[in-house]
Amino acid sequence: METGPKIEHTITTIWFTLVMAASCTTADDALRMSFLPLETGFQLLAGLNLAMGAFADQDQPIKSTNDGFAGPGPAIGARGHLTFGSSGLDIVLDLSVLTATINKPGIEHAIREEYAFAGNMNVDTKARMWWVGIPLTIGPRLGIEVRPGFAFYGVGLFGVAFIKMPDISFESPIVAGTYEHTPTVGACVAGELGVTFTHLVCGARIFAAPSLEIDSHETLSHAGVDTSDRYTRANAVQSVILFIGYRF
Structure with a gap:
């Protein structure tokens, strides 16, 4: 065998x-x-963008300052995320549109400061559009569920932002002119804290694009003479966004 x-x-x-x-x-x-992605999600957000720091300041001459003369404006956003297991850790991709109004009295004060030779002249300004920022960011999100359907969370974001400063035109009895600003792209960061309750989201985000170079073009008409000048502004965009949203 x-x-x-x-x-x-x-x-x-x-x-x-x-x-x-x-x-x-x-x-x-x-x-x-x-920790492979086991779940995807999507959110829509809307809220109020509040300018901070030099972005909201309005104390210096318009041409020689990094003041932003910015006021509050609406903000909207869309966000997708990938959830990693049951760890509470997500990766978030966020696209937002942030706007900020222009403080008209602040701009007019800055123009009078710039052209001090004209004395305390009456100035009438017009802004084409508002400040507009479109940041595209990515980062981790950590959530802590304290009861079913209710959780606290924090997000750290970094990426790039498209920024457009509004063009300004002004008229006065002595001098008139325009300030045109080229759109720019710069690095940005954001930190966010909030709560979720079933499908609802609310929170606050601090946003900063700390180092922007904005190419500007000044045209002036004074005493029958037209002049033109190009220069670069160093601006920092800083704001707090208060928002509410819906989780799909």
């Missing part, structure tokens, strides 16, 4: 079966414990 080959075949079959069983168990455990 040739028992050797049969015994060898039986041992091989048992070994293969055990390996397959172990592999299935290991894969199943790994699937349960993995």
Whole structure:
């Protein structure tokens, strides 16, 4: 009797079966414990953008300052996220549109400061559009559920932002002119804290584009003489956004 080959075949079959069983168990455990994305989500946000710091200041001459002369404006955003297991950790991709109005009295004061030779002249200004910022950011989000459907969360975001400073025109009895500003792109960061309740989201975000270079073009008409000048403004956009949203 040739028992050797049969015994060898039986041992091989048992070994293969055990390996397959172990592999299935290991894969199943790994699937349960993995941090591969298991869930996606989407949010729509709307709120109020409040200018801060130099972005809201209005104390210096218009041409020689980094003051932004910015006031409050509406903000909207859309956000997608990938959830990693049951860890409470997400990766967030956020696209927002932030606006800020122009403080008309502040701009007029800055123009009078710029052209002090004209004395305390009456100035009438017009702004084409508002400040507009469109940041595209990505970062981690950590949520802590305190009861079913209710959680606190924090988000850290970084990315790039498209920024457009409004063009300004002004008239006075002595001098008139325009300030035109080229759109720019710069790095930005944001930090956010909030709460979620079932499908509702509300929170506050601090946003900053700390180092922007804005190419500007000044044209003036004074005493029948037209002049033109190009220069670069160094502006920083800083704001707090208060928002409410819906989670799909």
